[in-house]
Amino acid sequence: MLTDNFLSNFWQGFAVEDFYIDRDKLRIKLIPHKTACCGRCGLMGNSIHDISERKVRDLSCFEYKTYLIIQVRRVNCLVCGVRTEHIPWLAPYSRVTKRLKNYTEALCRILPISHVSNLLGLHWTTVKDIDKGRLIREVTEPDYSRIKQLVMDEFALHKGHRYATVIADANTQQVLWIGEGRARKNIRPFFEELGEYCQNIEAVAMDMNTSFDLEVKEHCPHAEVVYDLFHVIAKYGREVIDRVRVDRANELKEDKKARKVVKQGRWLLLKNKSNLRGSQEIKLQELLQANKPLAVVYMMKQALKDIWFCPTVKEAFNNWRYWFKQVKESGIKPLENFARKLRPYVRGILASSKFPLNTSVLEGMNNKIKVIKRMAYGYRDSTYFFLKIRDAFPGKP
Numbered sequence: 001m002l003t004d005n006f007l008s009n010f011w012q013g014f015a016v017e018d019f020y021i022d023r024d025k026l027r028i029k030l031i032p033h034k035t036a037c038c039g040r041c042g043l044m045g046n047s048i049h050d051i052s053e054r055k056v057r058d059l060s061c062f063e064y065k066t067y068l069i070i071q072v073r074r075v076n077c078l079v080c081g082v083r084t085e086h087i088p089w090l091a092p093y094s095r096v097t098k099r100l101k102n103y104t105e106a107l108c109r110i111l112p113i114s115h116v117s118n119l120l121g122l123h124w125t126t127v128k129d130i131d132k133g134r135l136i137r138e139v140t141e142p143d144y145s146r147i148k149q150l151v152m153d154e155f156a157l158h159k160g161h162r163y164a165t166v167i168a169d170a171n172t173q174q175v176l177w178i179g180e181g182r183a184r185k186n187i188r189p190f191f192e193e194l195g196e197y198c199q200n201i202e203a204v205a206m207d208m209n210t211s212f213d214l215e216v217k218e219h220c221p222h223a224e225v226v227y228d229l230f231h232v233i234a235k236y237g238r239e240v241i242d243r244v245r246v247d248r249a250n251e252l253k254e255d256k257k258a259r260k261v262v263k264q265g266r267w268l269l270l271k272n273k274s275n276l277r278g279s280q281e282i283k284l285q286e287l288l289q290a291n292k293p294l295a296v297v298y299m300m301k302q303a304l305k306d307i308w309f310c311p312t313v314k315e316a317f318n319n320w321r322y323w324f325k326q327v328k329e330s331g332i333k334p335l336e337n338f339a340r341k342l343r344p345y346v347r348g349i350l351a352s353s354k355f356p357l358n359t360s361v362l363e364g365m366n367n368k369i370k371v372i373k374r375m376a377y378g379y380r381d382s383t384y385f386f387l388k389i390r391d392a393f394p395g396k397p
């Protein structure tokens with residue numbers, strides 16, 4: 001019988017009764033050597049009701065995965081009745097020691113769950129639940145009184161048709177709220193939470209074709225809806241540039257070489273011009289010179305973008321009118337269709353002159369959420385996934 005040796009220092013109130021090594025596992029048997037105190041009220045000196053054995057994981061010792069087999073007592077507390085005793089290094093019902101829990105939390109800050117799970121040999125849901133507990137503790141509640149401008153966006157939750165909506169402070173980039181769904185009623189809880197501070201909201205950036213604008217107008221009487229450049233340009237890429245490029249490639253059926261250049265030009269056309277290297281820029285120029293409709297829709301993309309950055313609403317409106325006139329004269333069908341669909345939203349485009357919300361916020365958020373989703377693939381725990389997102393966007397002071 002071993003008691004009070006060096007090892008006992010690690011488990012307050014317990015002594016090591018026995019330990020043995022079984023291949024890569026170290027098992028340590030612990031027995032309590034102090035009077036039990038009630039786990040609820042802390043009262044000492046109660047009689048023992050019963051004793052059961054619990055198997056618990058601790059941090060690994062050297063190269064061994066370490067398991068503790070401990071005797072857990074239940075006491076007849078005079079105040080609370082039958083209660084499990086208080087163990088300072090083990091949370092109630094927990095299968096891992098506080099020490100291992102802290103270490104797991106630290107790893108989860110930098111690694112995906114699956115890596116932490118492999119590294120520690122803990123079950124994946126155990127790791128997830130530990131990380132979730134940390135996030136519930138750490139993710140800070142926003143200060144609604146300071147918020148003036150919002151950005152809203154939707155993203156796909158899983159493959160299939162389930163969506164979620166994310167709402168952030170446009171200035172600090174703190175994610176304020178996330179909820180499942182993308183209908184008006186799904187985002188209502190956010191505005192109810194915002195309460196009286198809805199009055200302070202002066203601008204909200206969002207994608208077109210959502211039902212968000214109606215809900216915003218209902219709750220925030222002073223808010224101007226601003227349509228986000230990033231989404232409009234992405235749509236332009238899909239509905240105009242891609243369409244014209246495919247049509248052009250079909251026209252060039254006989255000329256294999258020219259056809260190939262057009263077919264492969266997608267990336268060059270959709271990319272920001274400032275992000276192209278020298279040789280890519282030359283390729284782009286050749287592509288545009290040989291294909292007039294492509295050159296037109298490419299230039300019209302830039303002209304459309306410029307509307308967002310006009311210093312005044314008046315100038316933006318003039319630019320818009322000129323753009324629209326050019327579209328009609330172009331004779332390019334996909335471009336005309338796009339412009340016609342865009343027209344009802346023009347107010348929200350011109351509003352960007354008054355409220356130049358940084359659209360890269362939404363683009364950046366969109367990309368980061370995709371990364372978190374990849375790390376979170378298969379969690380099927382939306383609460384956890386949403387906490388992960390809020391944790392990744394704590395906001396700049």
Ligand SMILES: [Zn+2]
Pocket residue numbers: 038039040041042043077078079080081083
């Ligand atoms: Zn008690």
